[in-house]
Amino acid sequence: MSRELQLFLCAVQFLTRLPTPRLKGFEPDWVSRGARYFPLVGLLVGGACALVFWAASQVWSGWLPAILAITTGVLITGAFHEDGLADTADGLGGGADPAKRLAIMKDSRIGTYGALALGLGLALKAAALATLPAGLGAWALIAAHGTGRGASVIVMRLLPYVGAPRASKWKAAPVGLSLGEMLIALVFAGLPLALSPDGVVVQGLLLASLLALGLALIARRLLGGYTGDVLGAVEQVFEIGFLLGVSAAFALAAAPRTGG
Template identity: 75%
Template sequence: MSFAVHQLRLFLCAVQFLTRAPTPALREFEPDWISRSARYFPLVGLLVGALCAAVFWAASQLWSGWLPALLAIAAGVLVTGAFHEDGLADTADGLGGGSTPERRLEIMKDSRIGTYGALALGLVLALKAASLATLPPALGAWTLIAAHAAGRGAAVLAMRVLTYVRDIDAGKWKPAPSDLSFWEVLAALTIAALPLALSPGGVVLGGLATGAGLALLLALAARRLLGGYTGDVLGAVEQLFELGFTLGVAASLAWAAGQVSEH
């Protein structure tokens, strides 16, 4: 198998793992490809973000306010099958409802959603929609692309710095994620940074700082309360980075507008 063909297979594996998008069947599939494909998670995020951005921009030509933002978020949920949102809800239920690491992991395995999960999911989606609704069409479209790519980059970084804590047989991710190499993580972060190079104005700093801050807080909480990460925690990291990035961009824009009005 040539290098290019293998990389294409890993990319298709990442698409299959993270989305509901139709892809060709992978011949001679090896379970370890899921972990090896993590380098392309941000590239999948770029594609998902581009779809959401197209929906947001098109809807903004017809409506203003919340509707374009809600439609864009709905498009992302549809194409991913709520993959990351499910992880956010399970993580909130586990971290909020358990008193020991074992009990928290047990709660996270339960497919039913609890109070903490419902509240976390509702609040995060509402805050993302509210902040996105404050942005003009072009900036909002860029924000969606950048947030989706960088959010998945943050999840890959969490895989590198945290320990996987699920039992291999009990976890949803089989086989258990193997250790990512420095070069795999670097490749993922390089892809995640591509839309940031096209940032309009100085909003990227606010987005990155807020997104990284929320993702870091969750990673630290997972390390303290669980001992490391699970697949659900990675989904929650991605969602909180998306939320923080969108909030940071909206805050930067509002601050810049205030500075202009003062002068």
């Protein structure tokens, strides 16, 4: 098995609960090295969600296709990124200093801030997705999942790791993420954007980038850098922003125009 295939399968194992072949000679560094494939894994997850959304839209309208699609993503990933969003909200909202915030984020219990962030995040994604037709919604899911994981890779590259390795699900590589690895990830993340329908990609990326940037800056100020939970939160915030931006663009394009 080639090294690149091993790194891709490692990324699949890390980000999802999909069955994969057993990796021989696994090294902790593989998770960081496999980050170049995080957006590609996102495209696979988003593709499954898109298929469910499109198929359900042939039967139902409104919220049900959106909820089924989001549930599909949660089942495939084991709520991996949603857990990071909840932990990050609890830590950033409840700690008085970086050490306390990190301690709260390691606690497996969910607090008020985490519950609110999780509930509101899922509701916003479902509400935005429910406004979109089947084809556009399916594309938006693929693009949101791919670009959201691309955003987390950018954070890995630009911010220092501040988590405690022994208490984390993964240990950041000593060398960190290279520029080349980040660019490879961004190429994968950008694949669905080349097929953007109805010119909605700018609005989706703009709102998503602003939200993810804001969260990354807050994490740098309050924690000193990123943890695995912060990466999950960045991915979720980017997804939410992207779907909201696409939904807004669609609504504005569909609104009747009045002439003077």
